[in-house]
Amino acid sequence: MHAYLIDPENRTVEITDVGDAGNNIDKNFGDLARDYIKPERGGLDAARINDHRDYVWVADFAFTGPQCIAYRIDGCIHPLAGRSVIIGCGEFGETQSPEVSVDWLRENIQWLGLKNCRVDQFESVGPHGEFRVELKVVLEPVANH
Numbered sequence: 001m002h003a004y005l006i007d008p009e010n011r012t013v014e015i016t017d018v019g020d021a022g023n024n025i026d027k028n029f030g031d032l033a034r035d036y037i038k039p040e041r042g043g044l045d046a047a048r049i050n051d052h053r054d055y056v057w058v059a060d061f062a063f064t065g066p067q068c069i070a071y072r073i074d075g076c077i078h079p080l081a082g083r084s085v086i087i088g089c090g091e092f093g094e095t096q097s098p099e100v101s102v103d104w105l106r107e108n109i110q111w112l113g114l115k116n117c118r119v120d121q122f123e124s125v126g127p128h129g130e131f132r133v134e135l136k137v138v139l140e141p142v143a144n145h
Contacts, residue, residue, distance in 0.1 A: 002097050003029065004086040004105055005036055006056070008069040011111050015102050018087070018095075029095050033057045033085045049076045052099035053089040058082060063137050065117040070139055074108035079137055081117065115139040 005014045018029050033044055042060035049056050059082050062068055068081035086105065088098040098105075122134045 001095070003032065004098060004102055006071070006080075006084045006086065006105075006109070008071045008080075008082065008111060013102060013106050013109065018097075029085075029087055033087075036085055037083050047076055047078060047080070049073050049086070050100060053091075054086055054098040054100055055089060056080060056084050056086050058084045063117045063119050067114055067142060068117040068139075070112040070115045070117065072110045072112065073105070074110075079112060079139055081115075112139065114142050116142055 001018045002015050003018050005016055006012075007014075016032065018032060037044060037057065037059050039059035040061070044057050045060045046055040046057045048054070056073065056076065058080055062081035070079050070081045072079050086098050086100075088096040090096045116139070118138050120136045120138055122136065124132045124134070126132050
């Protein structure tokens with residue numbers, strides 16, 4: 001089984017072996033993700049990148065900057081920041097290799113580079129009186145970069 005490692009600072013996408021499917025695969029993947037991403041605080045978060053149940057795992061607080069190295073993956077609605085890992089998920093939630101190929105990923109990633117970053121928070125009340133919080137990632141050019 002394999003996963004993809006994304007390093008936006010060096011603009012690389014690499015394949016890595018996660019081990020054989022089985023009882024330890026989720027632990028193996030969790031260890032790989034934490035060791036590669038190295039979140040400074042908090043944990044990891046995931047975003048689905050396609051209809052094949054492939055997910056990109058990133059640091060929870062990657063956009064709390066003031067600056068980040070950002071990128072986009074076609075199919076993922078939000079920009080992403082920092083090192084990340086892509087893994088697949090089976091029909092019943094089991095960890096598996098991604099469905100997309102490494103070649104597809106390399107062709108469908110846009111490197112955005114160093115950005116000033118922040119997360120704006122909007123609070124509102126929904127139609128049934130429920131409290132809502134929406135977050136919007138804002139990326140701006142870095143002066144003289």
